[in-house]
Amino acid sequence: MTDLLQQGIFWLDVLAPTEAEMRILSTVFHIHPLTMEDIETEETREKCELFKNYYFVSFRSHDNGNSNTADVEPINMYNVVMREGILTFHFQPTPHQHNVRRRIQYLKDFITLTPDWINYAIMDDITDYFAPLIQKVEFESDAIDQLVMVLKKSEQHDMLVRIGLCRKLVMALLKMLGSKVDVIKGLIKRFEDKLFVNESPGDVSLYLGDIQDHIITMLQNLNHYENMLSRAHSNYLAQISIEITQLSNTTNDVLNRMTVFATILLPMNVITGLFGMNVHVPGQNVESFAWFSSITGSLLLILMLGVIFAKRIGFF
Incomplete structure (x- = not known):
């Protein structure tokens, strides 16, 4: 990429690397065997690890192609951030790389482009990628909360399915977003302690703090929606119990x-x-x-x- 070359850094994005390709990359860039093992086995745990000449970040995205179901398929993404550039690995096509390159084009005259900033931009785009699902949960939770007490008997089964699918989606999002806060906290702490190999501007920590606030807000909203759905579920069961009692009487x-x-x-x-x-x-x-x-x-x-x-x- 021309802008990256002008800044004297590189960005190598690798899609579905083979074992032979990983061996070559490990030799050329001196990647630790533990990092290679995490990438090759598609380690699902999100983390941030510091090595001699780079730091390794595992940050999960998801497949947002099918928004009509409650199934969220996670996509593992791995960033190896060095002084000279950044290596990104993933095993499924994602839009994040294109979005970050487009963002660099817009902001190239206003930012100091570094591997740390590219790593932040990827993590920020992954976080923003959860926004449509959060909005979907919000709309569905509000609709369920309003309709659960005014249902006709023919619609009760459909409402139970809607509540179940929405709660399933909420739990999947809570699981995927919960560990991201710890990764961001680890990055911020190590930037503040200047433990990384890169001498990055201090505003990278501010950028990471913005991601952290965004994720915490998402988690708080999801917990609120889970409480709404739990209350709606209880109201639904209470309504069914009342109808059964009336029928029995x-x-x-x-x-x-x-x-x-x-x-x-x-x-x-x-x-x-x-x-x-x-x-x-x-x-x-x-x-x-x-x-x-x-x-x-x-x-x-x-x-x-x-x-x-x-x-x-x-x-x-």
Whole structure:
């Protein structure tokens, strides 16, 4: 890159290096075997390590290509920062290198370009790359918080899925951003103690402090959204519990009414059952409806007394 060459430094970006390429780079730039092992094995732990002629930074990005799911695929990125230049390694294509080169073009007349500044710019672009996901979580959390108490029964299953996916995304982002604060703190401390091989301007520490503040703000927002989602989840479960209780009460009320009706009709069934086909019925030889009317009236009277009694004790 012309601007880098004019500043007397280099930037070598390596995509998916092979074992042979790593051996050559290790020989040429005197990279420690521990650093080579971390890069070749795609070490996932984010860290900052100081060696004799360089310092090594592991800082993870993510694949933001599929923003419709809660799955965030991390991308491991490694920076080897020396006095003369910087080596960057990654195993998947990312937009960060292009974004940093474009930023250098814009700011070349206002900054002192150093390997430390390039390392800061890469880390800053990685941090900013999380902003769309944080904004997505914010919108989804606000929507869930407003809708969880006014759902129709047909929408409750969809809301449970939305809450689960959003909480999954929040936990993934908390996991990826949590360790970045320690890396930034380690860099700032070592710059302040002047432990690095580069004699960088003091404003690099200020730049790193800005990244640290940005990450801490993101973590605080994510914790707030997690609390919102947890409350919405609890409200959702409470609403489901209330509906189940209401349904149970309605079922019990129907069963009680059916029991009362059965209790009222049981004596009449007993009375009518006594007079079967082979039983002498009172008044069967009398050519009059008096006996029939009396029996029917008695049954109706028993029915009315049962209904009145059921109303008195609160079954109706």
